[in-house]
């Protein structure tokens with residue numbers, strides 16, 4: 001399942017909206033947002049409204065009259081009886097759309113469907129995509145001796161498929177984060193408030209936030225980057241963020257430590273033989289992973305349990321640790337060789353749940369990137385960087401560097417102003433968050449981006465998973481309130497504990 005799988009992997013790294021919210025529309029309204037009821041049920045308790053806004057398809061061409069229709073959803077914030085007059089725009093980065101209702105801030109919740117300015121699909125049907133993914137997979141770097149070379153060729157074929165499908169279309173040129181950044185500003189203009197952006201972006205949304213803040217520094221009222229991608233890497237190297245795995249091994253080991261501490265009653269892995277220390281449990285797990293390399297096992301009518309499946313399950317578990325105790329039972333079964341069908345379908349459901357519905361994210365991130373190469377050698381340094389930074393997961397994620405090198409399009413506008421230290425002075429300094437144990441958007445990437453933004457502050461949430469929403473923290477909530485309400489930044493070096501344990 002290469003495309004869907006590397007979408008999963010793009011999602012692991014940066015993610016984008018899972019819901020296609022845009023349709024092409026040449027006759028949309030020329031200004032203002034039309035709000036009305038939504039054609040889907042609110043997942044939360046608060047009321048929601050949906051709206052549309054027509055924006056230019058091509059911001060680079062003042063003569064062009066073609067429009068895109070953005071879809072927006074908002075939830076009015078109940079600030080003590082009165083509805084706030086200032087909106088906050090969110091980009092959730094990942095498929096976690098339902099999270100909108102768990103957020104509660106002092107302003108309107110306004111979700112801009114800005115992860116996809118255009119739907120982009122290289123395949124006629126989902127089945128076609130799935131078949132192509134099986135035929136041209138993104139292999140683990142260590143799957144076999146020439147796995148990376150094979151993956152490189154596979155990705156070229158998939159790129160050719162996209163090219164064939166869109167060769168007469170200009171749409172791919174309008175995929176790109178700089179366009180989405182301009183869409184955010186269009187939304188701000190249409191809201192008719194104070195002309196300033198209030199924004200909270202997770203994962204890919206952090207890359208978007210860094211980009212809009214760099215392009216429009218004087219229009220930034222509040223910007224929160226949460227689960228931060230290193231934009232220098234994103235724009236200028238292969239893969240998503242070659243430093244994305246910096247905390248992955250530490251995250252894995254810290255979760256094992258929590259498991260051992262919780263004990264067998266709460267963490268099934270603690271009941272394995274030879275699991276009394278992190279090193280023992282890790283060795284036990286990795287011996288089992290290797291056993292499936294030598295002997296993959298059929299599980300039911302759909303799945304084969306192999307090294308890839310096992311490692312993916314481990315990785316998804318540390319990225320989304322909410323149900324880690326359930327995952328631990330399945331992982332224990334993989335080690336013991338019992339109930340494999342259940343374990344494999346558990347993994348399959350998880351990975352289907354985070355798969356992308358189309359190829360927009362692929363299109364956006366490949367069109368955003370500057371480098372191209374037609375040789376395997378060209379991507380090797382970036383693959384090696386990922387192998388070097390994570391001995392446990394590098395070989396599984398590293399082949400992501402093979403996805404974009406032969407992409408035939410470049411976004412018509414790309415932000416190329418860079419993120420040199422101290423080079424960007426926003427109207428109000430920005431606030432960044434990184435979790436201690438985020439396996440895909442590590443704290444060092446948040447610090448790296450912070451260096452570019454004068455006066456910005458990084459808060460470390462001392463917890464697990466991808467971005468702060470993966471664990472509740474009253475401290476983080478307080479920091480966010482003070483920032484959104486008053487623009488107050490916490491002291492440099494602030495560390496927020498989380499309010500729950502994993503097991």
Ligand SMILES: *[C@@H]1O[C@H](CO)[C@@H](O)[C@H](O)[C@H]1NC(C)=O
Pocket residue numbers: 080
């Ligand atoms: C809410 O409004 C009431 C009455 O206007 C006021 O007494 C109270 O302090 C307000 N609470 C907050 C949290 O602002």
Ligand SMILES: *[C@@H]1O[C@H](CO)[C@@H](O)[C@H](O)[C@H]1NC(C)=O
Pocket residue numbers: 164167168
């Ligand atoms: C693309 O354009 C070429 C030449 O204009 C034409 O021959 C071809 O049929 C078009 N392909 C598609 C998929 O529309």
Ligand SMILES: *[C@@H]1O[C@H](CO)[C@@H](O)[C@H](O)[C@H]1NC(C)=O
Pocket residue numbers: 274279280281283284
């Ligand atoms: C337990 O794990 C350690 C690695 O931490 C390994 O050296 C040792 O052989 C294992 N013991 C057993 C009984 O499997």
Ligand SMILES: *[C@@H]1O[C@H](CO)[C@@H](O)[C@H](O)[C@H]1NC(C)=O
Pocket residue numbers: 333338339342
């Ligand atoms: C295997 O699955 C069955 C049925 O779901 C369950 O009753 C049993 O406890 C499981 N065994 C283990 C070792 O998880």
Ligand SMILES: *[C@@H]1O[C@H](CO)[C@@H](O)[C@H](O)[C@H]1NC(C)=O
Pocket residue numbers: 230232233421447448451
């Ligand atoms: C940020 O990351 C880029 C790309 O890896 C690197 O070149 C740069 O030196 C880093 N900057 C800081 C301040 O860490």
Ligand SMILES: *[C@@H]1O[C@H](CO)[C@@H](O)[C@H](O)[C@H]1NC(C)=O
Pocket residue numbers: 481482483485486
């Ligand atoms: C905002 O500042 C005011 C005045 O200093 C203070 O009373 C209030 O508690 C602050 N609000 C938040 C959410 O920090």
